[in-house]
Amino acid sequence: MPASSPASDKYTQSQPLWARIALALRGRVLAGEWKAGEAIPAESALSEFYGVALGTMRGAIQSLVEDGLLERIHGRGTFVRGGLTGATMLRFFRFGSAEGDVPASRIKSVKAVKAPALAARELLLAADEQAICIERQRCWGGKVQLLETLWVPHGPFKALLDLDKKDFSPLMYPMYAERLGITVNRAVDELSFDRLSAAQARTLDLPVGHPALRVERVAFDLAGRRIEFRVTVGNADHFRYRAEIR
Amino acid sequence: MPASSPASDKYTQSQPLWARIALALRGRVLAGEWKAGEAIPAESALSEFYGVALGTMRGAIQSLVEDGLLERIHGRGTFVRGGLTGATMLRFFRFGSAEGDVPASRIKSVKAVKAPALAARELLLAADEQAICIERQRCWGGKVQLLETLWVPHGPFKALLDLDKKDFSPLMYPMYAERLGITVNRAVDELSFDRLSAAQARTLDLPVGHPALRVERVAFDLAGRRIEFRVTVGNADHFRYRAEIR
Numbered sequence: 001m002p003a004s005s006p007a008s009d010k011y012t013q014s015q016p017l018w019a020r021i022a023l024a025l026r027g028r029v030l031a032g033e034w035k036a037g038e039a040i041p042a043e044s045a046l047s048e049f050y051g052v053a054l055g056t057m058r059g060a061i062q063s064l065v066e067d068g069l070l071e072r073i074h075g076r077g078t079f080v081r082g083g084l085t086g087a088t089m090l091r092f093f094r095f096g097s098a099e100g101d102v103p104a105s106r107i108k109s110v111k112a113v114k115a116p117a118l119a120a121r122e123l124l125l126a127a128d129e130q131a132i133c134i135e136r137q138r139c140w141g142g143k144v145q146l147l148e149t150l151w152v153p154h155g156p157f158k159a160l161l162d163l164d165k166k167d168f169s170p171l172m173y174p175m176y177a178e179r180l181g182i183t184v185n186r187a188v189d190e191l192s193f194d195r196l197s198a199a200q201a202r203t204l205d206l207p208v209g210h211p212a213l214r215v216e217r218v219a220f221d222l223a224g225r226r227i228e229f230r231v232t233v234g235n236a237d238h239f240r241y242r243a244e245i246r
Numbered sequence: 247m248p249a250s251s252p253a254s255d256k257y258t259q260s261q262p263l264w265a266r267i268a269l270a271l272r273g274r275v276l277a278g279e280w281k282a283g284e285a286i287p288a289e290s291a292l293s294e295f296y297g298v299a300l301g302t303m304r305g306a307i308q309s310l311v312e313d314g315l316l317e318r319i320h321g322r323g324t325f326v327r328g329g330l331t332g333a334t335m336l337r338f339f340r341f342g343s344a345e346g347d348v349p350a351s352r353i354k355s356v357k358a359v360k361a362p363a364l365a366a367r368e369l370l371l372a373a374d375e376q377a378i379c380i381e382r383q384r385c386w387g388g389k390v391q392l393l394e395t396l397w398v399p400h401g402p403f404k405a406l407l408d409l410d411k412k413d414f415s416p417l418m419y420p421m422y423a424e425r426l427g428i429t430v431n432r433a434v435d436e437l438s439f440d441r442l443s444a445a446q447a448r449t450l451d452l453p454v455g456h457p458a459l460r461v462e463r464v465a466f467d468l469a470g471r472r473i474e475f476r477v478t479v480g481n482a483d484h485f486r487y488r489a490e491i492r
Contacts, residue, residue, distance in 0.1 A: 068492040081492075088491050186492035193439070193457060193482040211439055211457040211482065236439040236457065236482070243489075245334050246314040246327075246432035 018059035021050055025060060029069060029080055030223050036183045037082040040070065068186050069222060083183040084173050084219070092191065092215060093238045095140040105170040106144075108135040110160055119151035122218050122229040130154035132161060136168075137203065144203055145238070150230040156182060157227075172228070173219070182227060187219040193236060200233055211236035264305035267296055271306060275315060275326055276469050282429045283328040286316065314432050315468060329429040330419050330465070338437065338461060339484045341386040351416040352390075354381040356406060365397035368464050368475040376400035378407060382414075383449065390449055391484070396476040402428060403473075418474070419465070428473060433465040439482060446479055457482035 025040070034040050041049075047057035061078060064070040072078050090103075115123065115131035125131060131151045138146040150172070152160070159180060169175040173184040194214040201208040213236045219228040271286070280286050286307075287295075293303035307324055310316040317327050336349075361369065361377035371377060377397045384392040396418070398406070405426060415421040419430040440460040447454040459482045465474040 084491060091489075091491075186490060189489045189491070191485070191487040191489070193459070193485045213439070239437070239439050241437040241487075241489075243337075243435045243437070243487075244432060245330060245337075245435070 017052060018056050018063065021052060021056060021060035022063045024050070025064060026069060032181075034080050036080050036177065036222070039077045039079050042077070081185060081222075083177055083185060084187060085171055088187070089138070089146060089215065089232055092189075092213060092241055093145070093234055094240045095145055095238055103170060104139040105168065106137045106139065107165040107168045108137060110134050110163070110165065110168075112154060112158075112161060115151055119229050122216070123151060123153055123226050125153060132157050134160070143205070146232050146234045147200055147203060148230055148232045150228060152228050156180060176227075183222050184219045184227065185222045185224075187217050190216045191241075192216075194233065196233070204235060206235060213239040263298060264302050264309065267298060267302060267306035268309045270296070271310060272315060278427075280326050282326050282423065282468070285323045285325050288323070327431060329423055329431060330433060331417055334433070335384070335392060335461065335478055338435075338459060338487050339391070339480055340486045341391050341484055349416060350385040351414065352383045352385065353411040353414045354383060356380050356409070356411065358400060358404075358407060361397055365475050368462070369397060369399055369472050371399060378403050380406070389451070392478050392480040393446055393449060394476055394478045396474060398474050402426060422473075429468050430465045430473065431468045431470075433463050436462045437487075438462075440479065442479070450481060452481060459485040 025046075028034055040046070043054060043057050043061065046061075047054045050057065061070060065072060065078075068081060070078050071081050111133050112130055113133045115125050115129065115133075119125075119131060119133075120127070120129070123131065131154055134148075134150040134152070136148050136150070137144045138148060157176075157180065163179075169178075176182040176184060192214050194212045195209045196204065196206055196212050198208050200212070201210060204210075212233050215232040217228075217230050217232070218226050219230075221227045271292075274280055286292070289300060289303050289307065292307075293300045296303065307316060311318060311324075314327060316324050318324050357379050358376055359379045361371050361375065361379075365371075365377060365379075366373070366375070369377065377400055380394075380396040380398070382394050382396070383390045384394060403422075403426060409425070415424075422428040422430060438460050440458045441455045442450065442452055442458050444454050446458070447456060450456075458479050461478040463474075463476050463478070464472050465476075467473045
Protein backbone atom coordinates (compact mmCIF):
# COMPACT_ATOMS: atom_id res chain seq x y z
CA MET A 1 0.00 0.00 0.00
CA PRO A 2 1.11 3.58 -0.55
CA ALA A 3 2.48 5.45 2.44
CA SER A 4 0.19 7.85 4.27
CA SER A 5 0.11 11.36 2.85
CA PRO A 6 1.07 14.67 4.49
CA ALA A 7 -2.66 15.34 4.86
CA SER A 8 -3.00 12.68 7.55
CA ASP A 9 0.42 13.38 9.14
CA LYS A 10 -0.74 16.93 9.74
CA TYR A 11 -3.21 15.65 12.29
CA THR A 12 -0.91 13.37 14.27
CA GLN A 13 1.57 16.21 14.72
CA SER A 14 -0.97 18.85 15.67
CA GLN A 15 -1.20 19.98 19.26
CA PRO A 16 -4.46 21.90 19.78
CA LEU A 17 -7.51 20.14 21.21
CA TRP A 18 -9.63 20.76 18.09
CA ALA A 19 -6.96 18.99 16.00
CA ARG A 20 -6.90 15.94 18.30
CA ILE A 21 -10.70 15.80 18.13
CA ALA A 22 -10.54 16.09 14.34
CA LEU A 23 -8.16 13.12 14.29
CA ALA A 24 -10.63 11.08 16.35
CA LEU A 25 -13.54 11.99 14.04
CA ARG A 26 -11.44 11.17 10.98
CA GLY A 27 -10.68 7.77 12.51
CA ARG A 28 -14.39 7.02 12.81
CA VAL A 29 -14.92 7.86 9.11
CA LEU A 30 -11.93 5.74 8.02
CA ALA A 31 -13.09 2.83 10.21
CA GLY A 32 -16.37 2.92 8.30
CA GLU A 33 -18.52 3.84 11.32
CA TRP A 34 -19.75 6.88 9.37
CA LYS A 35 -20.02 6.03 5.67
CA ALA A 36 -19.68 8.18 2.55
CA GLY A 37 -22.90 10.09 1.95
CA GLU A 38 -24.17 9.60 5.52
CA ALA A 39 -24.78 12.28 8.17
CA ILE A 40 -22.58 12.41 11.25
CA PRO A 41 -24.18 13.07 14.69
CA ALA A 42 -25.10 16.63 15.73
CA GLU A 43 -22.29 18.92 16.96
CA SER A 44 -23.93 19.16 20.40
CA ALA A 45 -24.05 15.36 20.78
CA LEU A 46 -20.43 15.04 19.65
CA SER A 47 -19.15 17.79 21.95
CA GLU A 48 -20.90 16.08 24.86
CA PHE A 49 -19.47 12.67 23.87
CA TYR A 50 -15.90 14.00 23.77
CA GLY A 51 -16.39 16.36 26.73
CA VAL A 52 -15.26 19.47 24.82
CA ALA A 53 -16.78 22.90 24.24
CA LEU A 54 -19.12 23.32 21.28
CA GLY A 55 -16.67 25.82 19.75
CA THR A 56 -13.86 23.24 19.87
CA MET A 57 -16.06 20.64 18.18
CA ARG A 58 -17.02 23.19 15.50
CA GLY A 59 -13.33 23.90 14.86
CA ALA A 60 -12.61 20.17 14.54
CA ILE A 61 -15.49 19.67 12.10
CA GLN A 62 -14.57 22.79 10.15
CA SER A 63 -11.02 21.48 9.64
CA LEU A 64 -12.42 18.23 8.20
CA VAL A 65 -14.75 20.22 5.94
CA GLU A 66 -11.76 22.20 4.66
CA ASP A 67 -9.90 18.92 4.15
CA GLY A 68 -12.76 17.66 2.00
CA LEU A 69 -13.64 14.71 4.25
CA LEU A 70 -16.93 16.18 5.49
CA GLU A 71 -19.38 18.65 3.97
CA ARG A 72 -22.05 20.81 5.53
CA ILE A 73 -25.41 20.86 3.76
CA HIS A 74 -27.35 23.94 4.78
CA GLY A 75 -30.34 23.10 7.00
CA ARG A 76 -29.61 19.36 6.85
CA GLY A 77 -26.43 18.75 8.85
CA THR A 78 -22.88 17.54 8.30
CA PHE A 79 -22.18 14.61 5.97
CA VAL A 80 -19.28 12.37 5.00
CA ARG A 81 -18.40 13.45 1.44
CA GLY A 82 -19.88 11.08 -1.12
CA GLY A 83 -16.76 10.58 -3.24
CA LEU A 84 -16.02 11.74 -6.78
CA THR A 85 -17.96 10.25 -9.66
CA GLY A 86 -15.04 10.27 -12.07
CA ALA A 87 -17.01 12.00 -14.83
CA THR A 88 -14.63 14.91 -14.52
CA MET A 89 -12.40 14.53 -17.58
CA LEU A 90 -15.03 16.46 -19.55
CA ARG A 91 -13.92 19.57 -17.68
CA PHE A 92 -10.98 19.60 -20.09
CA PHE A 93 -12.53 18.55 -23.39
CA ARG A 94 -15.46 19.52 -25.55
CA PHE A 95 -16.64 17.03 -28.14
CA GLY A 96 -18.96 19.21 -30.22
CA SER A 97 -21.61 17.08 -31.89
CA ALA A 98 -21.41 14.41 -29.22
CA GLU A 99 -22.60 16.72 -26.44
CA GLY A 100 -25.91 14.92 -25.85
CA ASP A 101 -24.42 11.44 -26.14
CA VAL A 102 -23.82 9.16 -23.21
CA PRO A 103 -20.07 8.56 -22.90
CA ALA A 104 -19.03 4.94 -23.24
CA SER A 105 -15.97 3.14 -21.92
CA ARG A 106 -14.22 0.17 -23.55
CA ILE A 107 -11.81 -1.78 -21.35
CA LYS A 108 -9.02 -3.10 -23.58
CA SER A 109 -6.90 -4.91 -20.98
CA VAL A 110 -6.53 -5.50 -17.23
CA LYS A 111 -3.16 -6.92 -16.19
CA ALA A 112 -0.99 -7.42 -13.13
CA VAL A 113 2.31 -5.70 -13.94
CA LYS A 114 5.39 -4.22 -12.37
CA ALA A 115 4.51 -0.53 -12.36
CA PRO A 116 6.64 1.60 -14.70
CA ALA A 117 8.79 4.25 -12.99
CA LEU A 118 6.34 7.14 -13.42
CA ALA A 119 3.35 5.20 -12.03
CA ALA A 120 5.43 3.72 -9.17
CA ARG A 121 6.57 7.21 -8.19
CA GLU A 122 3.07 8.70 -8.35
CA LEU A 123 1.53 5.83 -6.35
CA LEU A 124 4.47 5.71 -3.89
CA LEU A 125 4.98 2.00 -4.66
CA ALA A 126 8.10 0.14 -3.58
CA ALA A 127 10.57 -0.77 -6.34
CA ASP A 128 9.44 -4.41 -6.60
CA GLU A 129 5.74 -3.81 -5.95
CA GLN A 130 3.05 -5.11 -8.27
CA ALA A 131 0.37 -2.92 -9.73
CA ILE A 132 -2.65 -3.47 -11.91
CA CYS A 133 -2.66 -1.72 -15.28
CA ILE A 134 -5.94 -1.01 -17.03
CA GLU A 135 -6.12 0.23 -20.60
CA ARG A 136 -9.36 1.75 -21.78
CA GLN A 137 -10.88 3.93 -24.47
CA ARG A 138 -13.56 6.52 -23.82
CA CYS A 139 -16.01 7.22 -26.60
CA TRP A 140 -18.36 10.06 -27.38
CA GLY A 141 -20.62 10.19 -30.43
CA GLY A 142 -19.60 6.64 -31.37
CA LYS A 143 -15.96 7.69 -31.78
CA VAL A 144 -12.92 6.97 -29.60
CA GLN A 145 -11.98 10.37 -28.13
CA LEU A 146 -9.77 9.64 -25.12
CA LEU A 147 -7.13 6.98 -24.45
CA GLU A 148 -6.56 6.12 -20.80
CA THR A 149 -4.01 4.03 -18.96
CA LEU A 150 -4.68 3.54 -15.25
CA TRP A 151 -2.47 2.03 -12.56
CA VAL A 152 -3.73 0.97 -9.14
CA PRO A 153 -1.86 -0.78 -6.31
CA HIS A 154 -2.24 -4.58 -6.54
CA GLY A 155 -3.33 -5.40 -2.97
CA PRO A 156 -6.58 -3.50 -2.50
CA PHE A 157 -7.55 -3.73 -6.20
CA LYS A 158 -6.72 -7.38 -7.00
CA ALA A 159 -10.43 -8.30 -7.30
CA LEU A 160 -10.44 -6.33 -10.57
CA LEU A 161 -8.23 -9.02 -12.15
CA ASP A 162 -11.11 -11.53 -11.84
CA LEU A 163 -13.73 -9.15 -13.19
CA ASP A 164 -14.95 -9.61 -16.75
CA LYS A 165 -14.10 -6.60 -18.94
CA LYS A 166 -17.77 -6.22 -19.78
CA ASP A 167 -18.63 -5.82 -16.10
CA PHE A 168 -16.49 -2.73 -15.61
CA SER A 169 -18.63 0.38 -15.08
CA PRO A 170 -18.16 3.35 -17.45
CA LEU A 171 -17.11 5.39 -14.39
CA MET A 172 -14.32 3.85 -12.34
CA TYR A 173 -14.72 5.69 -9.02
CA PRO A 174 -18.30 4.55 -8.29
CA MET A 175 -17.13 1.03 -9.20
CA TYR A 176 -14.21 1.23 -6.75
CA ALA A 177 -16.70 2.30 -4.07
CA GLU A 178 -19.26 -0.44 -4.80
CA ARG A 179 -16.97 -3.39 -5.49
CA LEU A 180 -13.94 -2.58 -3.33
CA GLY A 181 -15.24 -0.18 -0.67
CA ILE A 182 -12.67 2.43 -1.76
CA THR A 183 -13.93 6.03 -1.89
CA VAL A 184 -12.09 8.49 -4.14
CA ASN A 185 -12.18 11.72 -2.19
CA ARG A 186 -10.09 14.04 -4.34
CA ALA A 187 -7.89 14.06 -7.42
CA VAL A 188 -5.10 16.24 -8.76
CA ASP A 189 -4.71 16.74 -12.51
CA GLU A 190 -1.52 17.87 -14.21
CA LEU A 191 -2.12 19.12 -17.73
CA SER A 192 0.47 19.36 -20.45
CA PHE A 193 0.76 19.17 -24.14
CA ASP A 194 2.04 16.18 -26.13
CA ARG A 195 2.07 14.67 -29.64
CA LEU A 196 0.23 11.47 -30.56
CA SER A 197 2.35 8.35 -30.98
CA ALA A 198 1.71 6.10 -33.98
CA ALA A 199 -0.49 3.74 -31.95
CA GLN A 200 -2.44 6.56 -30.33
CA ALA A 201 -2.94 8.30 -33.66
CA ARG A 202 -4.28 5.10 -35.26
CA THR A 203 -6.85 4.55 -32.49
CA LEU A 204 -7.97 8.19 -32.49
CA ASP A 205 -8.00 8.32 -36.31
CA LEU A 206 -5.63 11.30 -36.40
CA PRO A 207 -2.20 11.90 -38.00
CA VAL A 208 0.91 10.73 -36.12
CA GLY A 209 2.38 13.66 -34.16
CA HIS A 210 -0.97 15.47 -33.98
CA PRO A 211 -1.19 17.83 -30.97
CA ALA A 212 -2.60 16.14 -27.86
CA LEU A 213 -3.62 17.17 -24.38
CA ARG A 214 -2.11 14.91 -21.74
CA VAL A 215 -3.70 14.75 -18.28
CA GLU A 216 -1.86 12.95 -15.49
CA ARG A 217 -4.14 12.37 -12.54
CA VAL A 218 -3.50 11.09 -9.04
CA ALA A 219 -6.63 10.10 -7.08
CA PHE A 220 -6.68 9.97 -3.27
CA ASP A 221 -8.92 7.98 -0.93
CA LEU A 222 -10.54 9.24 2.28
CA ALA A 223 -7.34 8.57 4.23
CA GLY A 224 -5.32 10.64 1.76
CA ARG A 225 -3.65 7.56 0.20
CA ARG A 226 -2.74 7.60 -3.49
CA ILE A 227 -4.95 4.89 -4.94
CA GLU A 228 -4.94 5.50 -8.68
CA PHE A 229 -2.65 7.10 -11.25
CA ARG A 230 -4.00 7.61 -14.73
CA VAL A 231 -2.78 9.16 -17.95
CA THR A 232 -5.44 10.44 -20.34
CA VAL A 233 -4.64 11.59 -23.88
CA GLY A 234 -6.98 13.31 -26.33
CA ASN A 235 -6.98 15.55 -29.39
CA ALA A 236 -5.75 19.00 -28.29
CA ASP A 237 -8.20 20.65 -30.69
CA HIS A 238 -10.99 19.58 -28.31
CA PHE A 239 -9.27 21.08 -25.26
CA ARG A 240 -11.23 23.82 -23.44
CA TYR A 241 -10.72 24.86 -19.85
CA ARG A 242 -12.02 27.70 -17.77
CA ALA A 243 -10.17 28.95 -14.69
CA GLU A 244 -11.06 31.84 -12.41
CA ILE A 245 -8.65 33.88 -10.31
CA ARG A 246 -9.57 36.24 -7.53
CA MET B 247 -18.55 51.79 -20.15
CA PRO B 248 -19.57 48.13 -19.99
CA ALA B 249 -22.99 47.41 -18.50
CA SER B 250 -23.17 46.30 -14.89
CA SER B 251 -22.78 42.56 -14.36
CA PRO B 252 -25.21 40.03 -12.85
CA ALA B 253 -23.01 40.18 -9.71
CA SER B 254 -24.27 43.65 -8.84
CA ASP B 255 -27.85 43.07 -10.05
CA LYS B 256 -28.06 40.17 -7.63
CA TYR B 257 -27.98 42.64 -4.75
CA THR B 258 -30.60 45.08 -5.94
CA GLN B 259 -33.08 42.22 -6.38
CA SER B 260 -32.37 40.52 -3.06
CA GLN B 261 -34.91 40.77 -0.29
CA PRO B 262 -33.29 39.70 3.00
CA LEU B 263 -31.91 42.32 5.36
CA TRP B 264 -28.35 40.98 5.18
CA ALA B 265 -28.45 41.39 1.39
CA ARG B 266 -29.61 45.01 1.62
CA ILE B 267 -26.86 45.71 4.16
CA ALA B 268 -24.33 44.02 1.84
CA LEU B 269 -25.47 46.34 -0.95
CA ALA B 270 -24.89 49.36 1.28
CA LEU B 271 -21.40 48.16 2.27
CA ARG B 272 -20.55 47.45 -1.37
CA GLY B 273 -21.60 50.99 -2.23
CA ARG B 274 -19.14 52.40 0.29
CA VAL B 275 -16.30 50.35 -1.25
CA LEU B 276 -17.23 51.38 -4.81
CA ALA B 277 -17.51 55.04 -3.74
CA GLY B 278 -13.93 54.80 -2.53
CA GLU B 279 -14.74 55.43 1.13
CA TRP B 280 -12.99 52.14 1.97
CA LYS B 281 -10.06 51.61 -0.39
CA ALA B 282 -8.43 48.43 -1.74
CA GLY B 283 -6.08 47.01 0.89
CA GLU B 284 -7.65 48.95 3.75
CA ALA B 285 -9.55 47.57 6.77
CA ILE B 286 -13.27 48.23 7.13
CA PRO B 287 -14.70 49.14 10.58
CA ALA B 288 -15.37 46.42 13.19
CA GLU B 289 -18.53 44.31 12.79
CA SER B 290 -19.87 45.62 16.10
CA ALA B 291 -19.47 49.27 15.02
CA LEU B 292 -21.11 48.55 11.66
CA SER B 293 -24.05 46.67 13.17
CA GLU B 294 -24.62 49.59 15.53
CA PHE B 295 -24.36 52.12 12.67
CA TYR B 296 -26.97 50.28 10.57
CA GLY B 297 -29.10 49.28 13.58
CA VAL B 298 -29.03 45.54 12.77
CA ALA B 299 -28.11 42.44 14.78
CA LEU B 300 -24.46 41.35 14.77
CA GLY B 301 -25.47 38.10 13.03
CA THR B 302 -27.10 40.05 10.18
CA MET B 303 -23.95 42.17 9.74
CA ARG B 304 -21.81 39.01 9.74
CA GLY B 305 -24.03 37.54 7.01
CA ALA B 306 -23.70 40.70 4.92
CA ILE B 307 -19.91 40.75 5.31
CA GLN B 308 -19.64 37.01 4.61
CA SER B 309 -21.53 37.45 1.34
CA LEU B 310 -19.04 40.13 0.25
CA VAL B 311 -16.14 37.85 1.26
CA GLU B 312 -17.61 35.08 -0.90
CA ASP B 313 -18.03 37.60 -3.73
CA GLY B 314 -14.32 38.42 -3.48
CA LEU B 315 -14.84 42.09 -2.56
CA LEU B 316 -13.69 41.74 1.05
CA GLU B 317 -11.31 39.34 2.77
CA ARG B 318 -10.93 38.36 6.41
CA ILE B 319 -7.37 38.22 7.72
CA HIS B 320 -7.22 36.08 10.82
CA GLY B 321 -6.60 38.14 13.96
CA ARG B 322 -6.43 41.40 11.99
CA GLY B 323 -9.93 42.17 10.72
CA THR B 324 -11.80 42.50 7.44
CA PHE B 325 -10.16 44.24 4.47
CA VAL B 326 -11.11 45.44 1.01
CA ARG B 327 -9.35 42.98 -1.35
CA GLY B 328 -6.13 44.44 -2.71
CA GLY B 329 -6.72 43.58 -6.38
CA LEU B 330 -4.90 41.09 -8.60
CA THR B 331 -1.27 41.73 -9.47
CA GLY B 332 -1.55 40.33 -12.99
CA ALA B 333 1.48 38.05 -12.61
CA THR B 334 -0.85 35.11 -13.03
CA MET B 335 -0.15 33.97 -16.59
CA LEU B 336 2.73 31.90 -15.16
CA ARG B 337 0.14 29.56 -13.70
CA PHE B 338 -0.15 28.15 -17.22
CA PHE B 339 3.43 28.16 -18.48
CA ARG B 340 6.82 26.96 -17.33
CA PHE B 341 9.87 28.50 -18.95
CA GLY B 342 12.57 26.09 -17.75
CA SER B 343 15.92 27.89 -17.66
CA ALA B 344 14.30 31.27 -17.15
CA GLU B 345 12.76 30.38 -13.80
CA GLY B 346 14.88 32.77 -11.76
CA ASP B 347 14.68 35.60 -14.26
CA VAL B 348 12.57 38.67 -13.81
CA PRO B 349 9.88 38.72 -16.51
CA ALA B 350 9.99 41.75 -18.78
CA SER B 351 7.27 43.38 -20.83
CA ARG B 352 7.69 45.19 -24.15
CA ILE B 353 4.82 47.40 -25.26
CA LYS B 354 4.70 47.33 -29.09
CA SER B 355 1.70 49.59 -29.71
CA VAL B 356 -1.11 51.45 -27.96
CA LYS B 357 -3.94 52.56 -30.25
CA ALA B 358 -7.53 53.80 -30.15
CA VAL B 359 -9.48 51.38 -32.35
CA LYS B 360 -12.94 50.10 -33.05
CA ALA B 361 -12.94 46.88 -31.07
CA PRO B 362 -13.08 43.69 -33.18
CA ALA B 363 -16.21 41.55 -32.72
CA LEU B 364 -14.69 39.16 -30.17
CA ALA B 365 -13.33 41.93 -27.92
CA ALA B 366 -16.54 43.99 -28.24
CA ARG B 367 -18.58 40.98 -27.18
CA GLU B 368 -16.33 40.14 -24.22
CA LEU B 369 -16.24 43.76 -23.01
CA LEU B 370 -19.97 44.28 -23.67
CA LEU B 371 -19.17 47.31 -25.87
CA ALA B 372 -21.76 48.90 -28.14
CA ALA B 373 -21.31 48.32 -31.88
CA ASP B 374 -19.78 51.74 -32.54
CA GLU B 375 -17.83 52.03 -29.30
CA GLN B 376 -14.12 52.80 -29.26
CA ALA B 377 -11.60 50.71 -27.42
CA ILE B 378 -7.90 50.91 -26.78
CA CYS B 379 -5.78 48.07 -28.14
CA ILE B 380 -2.39 47.32 -26.58
CA GLU B 381 0.07 44.89 -28.13
CA ARG B 382 2.87 43.61 -25.97
CA GLN B 383 5.46 40.88 -25.68
CA ARG B 384 6.40 39.18 -22.43
CA CYS B 385 9.94 37.91 -22.09
CA TRP B 386 11.64 35.41 -19.84
CA GLY B 387 15.34 34.55 -20.01
CA GLY B 388 15.88 37.28 -22.58
CA LYS B 389 13.54 35.58 -25.03
CA VAL B 390 10.02 36.55 -26.16
CA GLN B 391 7.77 33.81 -24.72
CA LEU B 392 4.25 35.22 -24.77
CA LEU B 393 2.40 37.47 -27.22
CA GLU B 394 -0.44 39.51 -25.78
CA THR B 395 -3.16 41.67 -27.25
CA LEU B 396 -5.27 43.62 -24.75
CA TRP B 397 -8.46 45.60 -25.26
CA VAL B 398 -9.85 48.04 -22.72
CA PRO B 399 -12.86 50.39 -23.01
CA HIS B 400 -11.84 53.82 -24.27
CA GLY B 401 -13.51 56.06 -21.65
CA PRO B 402 -11.91 55.05 -18.37
CA PHE B 403 -8.58 54.07 -19.97
CA LYS B 404 -7.98 56.97 -22.38
CA ALA B 405 -5.09 58.31 -20.26
CA LEU B 406 -3.07 55.30 -21.48
CA LEU B 407 -3.01 56.83 -25.00
CA ASP B 408 -0.86 59.70 -23.69
CA LEU B 409 1.51 57.46 -21.74
CA ASP B 410 4.96 56.78 -23.18
CA LYS B 411 5.44 53.08 -23.97
CA LYS B 412 8.49 53.02 -21.72
CA ASP B 413 6.40 54.18 -18.77
CA PHE B 414 4.07 51.16 -18.85
CA SER B 415 4.63 48.86 -15.87
CA PRO B 416 5.51 45.21 -16.53
CA LEU B 417 2.29 44.29 -14.69
CA MET B 418 -0.82 45.99 -16.02
CA TYR B 419 -3.21 45.58 -13.07
CA PRO B 420 -1.12 47.48 -10.51
CA MET B 421 -0.67 50.18 -13.19
CA TYR B 422 -4.44 50.42 -13.74
CA ALA B 423 -4.83 50.85 -9.96
CA GLU B 424 -2.12 53.50 -9.59
CA ARG B 425 -2.72 55.57 -12.73
CA LEU B 426 -6.45 55.12 -13.28
CA GLY B 427 -7.84 54.13 -9.88
CA ILE B 428 -9.24 50.92 -11.39
CA THR B 429 -8.89 47.78 -9.26
CA VAL B 430 -8.94 44.40 -11.00
CA ASN B 431 -10.80 42.19 -8.58
CA ARG B 432 -11.07 38.91 -10.48
CA ALA B 433 -10.38 37.41 -13.88
CA VAL B 434 -11.69 34.45 -15.88
CA ASP B 435 -9.37 32.54 -18.22
CA GLU B 436 -10.51 30.34 -21.10
CA LEU B 437 -7.78 27.99 -22.31
CA SER B 438 -7.59 26.30 -25.68
CA PHE B 439 -5.03 25.09 -28.23
CA ASP B 440 -4.14 26.93 -31.38
CA ARG B 441 -1.45 27.02 -34.07
CA LEU B 442 1.00 29.91 -34.49
CA SER B 443 0.37 32.27 -37.37
CA ALA B 444 3.31 33.30 -39.54
CA ALA B 445 3.75 36.58 -37.64
CA GLN B 446 3.46 34.93 -34.22
CA ALA B 447 5.89 32.17 -35.22
CA ARG B 448 8.45 34.72 -36.39
CA THR B 449 8.34 36.67 -33.12
CA LEU B 450 8.50 33.54 -30.98
CA ASP B 451 11.23 32.01 -33.18
CA LEU B 452 9.18 28.86 -33.84
CA PRO B 453 7.87 27.16 -37.01
CA VAL B 454 4.61 28.42 -38.54
CA GLY B 455 1.72 26.23 -37.35
CA HIS B 456 3.59 25.19 -34.20
CA PRO B 457 1.16 24.18 -31.38
CA ALA B 458 0.24 27.09 -29.12
CA LEU B 459 -1.70 27.59 -25.93
CA ARG B 460 -4.24 30.39 -26.26
CA VAL B 461 -5.60 32.07 -23.13
CA GLU B 462 -8.57 34.43 -23.42
CA ARG B 463 -9.02 36.43 -20.25
CA VAL B 464 -11.73 38.79 -19.08
CA ALA B 465 -10.85 40.94 -16.05
CA PHE B 466 -13.49 42.46 -13.77
CA ASP B 467 -13.30 45.53 -11.51
CA LEU B 468 -14.67 45.83 -7.97
CA ALA B 469 -18.16 46.63 -9.31
CA GLY B 470 -18.12 43.50 -11.47
CA ARG B 471 -17.66 45.45 -14.73
CA ARG B 472 -15.66 43.91 -17.58
CA ILE B 473 -12.67 46.22 -17.87
CA GLU B 474 -10.12 44.28 -19.91
CA PHE B 475 -10.10 41.49 -22.49
CA ARG B 476 -6.78 39.96 -23.42
CA VAL B 477 -5.57 37.15 -25.64
CA THR B 478 -2.25 35.55 -24.69
CA VAL B 479 -0.46 33.06 -26.96
CA GLY B 480 2.61 30.97 -26.12
CA ASN B 481 4.42 27.78 -27.11
CA ALA B 482 2.23 24.82 -26.09
CA ASP B 483 5.35 22.84 -25.14
CA HIS B 484 5.73 25.15 -22.13
CA PHE B 485 2.13 24.60 -21.00
CA ARG B 486 1.72 23.10 -17.50
CA TYR B 487 -1.36 23.41 -15.34
CA ARG B 488 -2.41 21.76 -12.12
CA ALA B 489 -6.09 21.47 -11.15
CA GLU B 490 -7.56 19.82 -8.10
CA ILE B 491 -11.04 18.33 -7.83
CA ARG B 492 -12.79 17.36 -4.63
